[in-house]
Amino acid sequence: SQTIHQWPATLVQPVGSPLSLECTVEGTSNPNLYWYRQAAGRGLQLLFYSVGIGQISSEVPQNLSASRPQDRQFILSSKKLLLSDSGFYLCAWGRRQNQPQHFGDGTRLSIL
Amino acid sequence: AQSVAQPEDQVNVAEGNPLTVKCTYSVSGNPYLFWYVQYPNRGLQFLLKYITGDNLVKGSYGFEAEFNKSQTSFHLKKPSALVSDSALYFCAVRPPRNTDKLIFGTGTRLQVFP
Numbered sequence: 001s002q003t004i005h006q007w008p009a010t011l012v013q014p015v016g017s018p019l020s021l022e023c024t025v026e027g028t029s030n031p032n033l034y035w036y037r038q039a040a041g042r043g044l045q046l047l048f049y050s051v052g053i054g055q056i057s058s059e060v061p062q063n064l065s066a067s068r069p070q071d072r073q074f075i076l077s078s079k080k081l082l083l084s085d086s087g088f089y090l091c092a093w094g095r096r097q098n099q100p101q102h103f104g105d106g107t108r109l110s111i112l
Numbered sequence: 113a114q115s116v117a118q119p120e121d122q123v124n125v126a127e128g129n130p131l132t133v134k135c136t137y138s139v140s141g142n143p144y145l146f147w148y149v150q151y152p153n154r155g156l157q158f159l160l161k162y163i164t165g166d167n168l169v170k171g172s173y174g175f176e177a178e179f180n181k182s183q184t185s186f187h188l189k190k191p192s193a194l195v196s197d198s199a200l201y202f203c204a205v206r207p208p209r210n211t212d213k214l215i216f217g218t219g220t221r222l223q224v225f226p
Contacts, residue, residue, distance in 0.1 A: 006155075032212060034213075042200075042218055042219050043216060043217075043218040043219060044156075044202070044216045046213060046214075049212055049213065051212065057212075088153075090155055090156070092155075092156075097144060097206055097212075098144055098161075098163045098206075100146050100148075100158040100161055101158075101214060102158065103148075103155030103156040103157070104155050105153075105154050105155045106153070106154065106155050108153065
């Protein structure tokens with residue numbers, strides 16, 4: 001069966017520090033991969049998605065970037081964090097359009 | 113513009129009573145429709161989907177949803193609510209010809225009282 005892992009579960013970082021969040025998927029190949037941000041326990045904002053290695057689409061211009069160095073690895077990064085980067089970050093994978101996306105358990109990022 | 117609406121921020125229901133969480137969408141064509149549930153500090157968990165066929169679809173944990181094409185709605189239902197159903201529920205739509213992305217509603221918090 002397929003599983004998705006995100007780490008760390010929680011992270012507290014000072015303003016201006018770098019960020020690296022990692023997501024890996026097991027049990028499937030060539031998945032679509034997604035990064036979402038959820039603010040205040042509510043709506044989801046799609047940040048990036050990828051349909052293959054090295055292929056990244058950005059949905060919202062911002063302080064973050066994403067990379068996909070391997071087929072089942074998706075990384076969310078920032079060179080300098082802002083206070084507004086705080087939130088709950090969720091990674092998801094999907095395949096065919098009539099199938100659901102499957103989510104990891106998220107990383108809660110607090111910026112001080 | 114394509115969108116999904118969940119008109120209720122919160123739904124309160126007594127344990128044992130039926131529950132409905134509403135969802136309407138504005139998407140051209142025949143979209144794929146999904147419901148997810150989120151418990152505190154967890155990711156979204158898939159509940160059920162409508163692709164085609166029978167308008168009433170059944171999913172996990174006794175939930176079901178009714179697709180109504182004329183009203184462009186996909187309401188989530190359960191005949192008898194449990195306290196453990198208390199969570200945040202999201203409706204999502206994948207528009208036709210868009211193979212990559214979901215459009216999510218803003219979520220409805222379900223509170224089931226004992």
